Amino acid sequence: MSLTSEFIIGFFTFFGALSIASALYITRQKNVFYAAVSLAFLGISVAAMIALINTSSYSFYAAFHILLYVGATVVFLTISLVMFRGLNVREISVPWAPVIAVVAGMLIFIDLISSFSGITPSASVSSFSLQTLANDILQNYWFPAIIIIIALLTTMIEAITLARRD
Amino acid sequence: MDTLVSYYGLVVGAILIIIGIYGLLNSKNLVRILLSSEIIFNSAILLVFSGFSLLGRIYIPIVFSIFAVSMALVEAVVAFAAIFLYYRNKKSLEVE
Numbered sequence: 001m002s003l004t005s006e007f008i009i010g011f012f013t014f015f016g017a018l019s020i021a022s023a024l025y026i027t028r029q030k031n032v033f034y035a036a037v038s039l040a041f042l043g044i045s046v047a048a049m050i051a052l053i054n055t056s057s058y059s060f061y062a063a064f065h066i067l068l069y070v071g072a073t074v075v076f077l078t079i080s081l082v083m084f085r086g087l088n089v090r091e092i093s094v095p096w097a098p099v100i101a102v103v104a105g106m107l108i109f110i111d112l113i114s115s116f117s118g119i120t121p122s123a124s125v126s127s128f129s130l131q132t133l134a135n136d137i138l139q140n141y142w143f144p145a146i147i148i149i150i151a152l153l154t155t156m157i158e159a160i161t162l163a164r165r166d
Numbered sequence: 167m168d169t170l171v172s173y174y175g176l177v178v179g180a181i182l183i184i185i186g187i188y189g190l191l192n193s194k195n196l197v198r199i200l201l202s203s204e205i206i207f208n209s210a211i212l213l214v215f216s217g218f219s220l221l222g223r224i225y226i227p228i229v230f231s232i233f234a235v236s237m238a239l240v241e242a243v244v245a246f247a248a249i250f251l252y253y254r255n256k257k258s259l260e261v262e
Contacts, residue, residue, distance in 0.1 A: 016178040027189035034248040045207045057224045073242045097191040105184035116217040144181040151240040
């Protein structure tokens with residue numbers, strides 16, 4: 001079943017608006033627990049947008065993003081916040097913050113676009129295969145994979161140490 | 167049509183970066199600073215997928231993002247442990 005272009009653009013606009021609204025809610029909400037819950041909506045929106053960019057190839061990553069990022073990271077942050085008392089944020093007013101944010105955001109964006117323009121476009125777009133991806137990671141990117149495994153192991157040790165309190 | 171959606175993704179990613187930097191600058195609460203950095207992380211992932219999709223390269227953003235999201239999980243746990251220790255010592259989440 002192929003999705004029509006109007007359907008994809010409509011859903012992309014919806015999830016784009018949802019992600020921006022969630023991000024604004026995170027930065028404006030006084031209670032950080034609700035802000036952390038809103039981060040889950042942001043993660044789901046970004047995963048949906050990634051899937052809509054290329055439905056045949058990026059759906060796998062969208063599922064991975066929801067499972068690992070939303071299902072692990074955001075749920076961990078949200079549940080852990082229960083340990084704190086006084087989750088209300090004391091508002092501060094920085095008058096130059098919006099200007100700095102727009103200027104810094106635009107500079108990062110322009111830098112990114114200029115970096116992309118230096119990459120040669122691929123002549124033929126190959127279709128996605130999970131087996132090819134697995135072989136690629138195991139053969140060409142085995143060292144980063146080992147680093148990730150060790151980092152996740154140390155995270156588990158750190159969580160146990162924190163839970164013991166002493 | 168994929169190209170148009172990728173350009174939309176670049177625009178949404180740029181807006182999310184601006185909101186994330188604004189949240190970083192406009193708060194002294196450690197948890198909100200961590201959440202604002204997560205907004206920037208999400209926008210970076212979206213920008214990478216949109217940019218490489220325009221160039222017709224499919225595997226690079228997937229491999230890059232799988233490692234990036236795994237490291238983001240580790241980073242969030244380590245940052246939260248640091249915040250927890252700060253809260254235990256200072257009894258507050260506010261940065262001085």
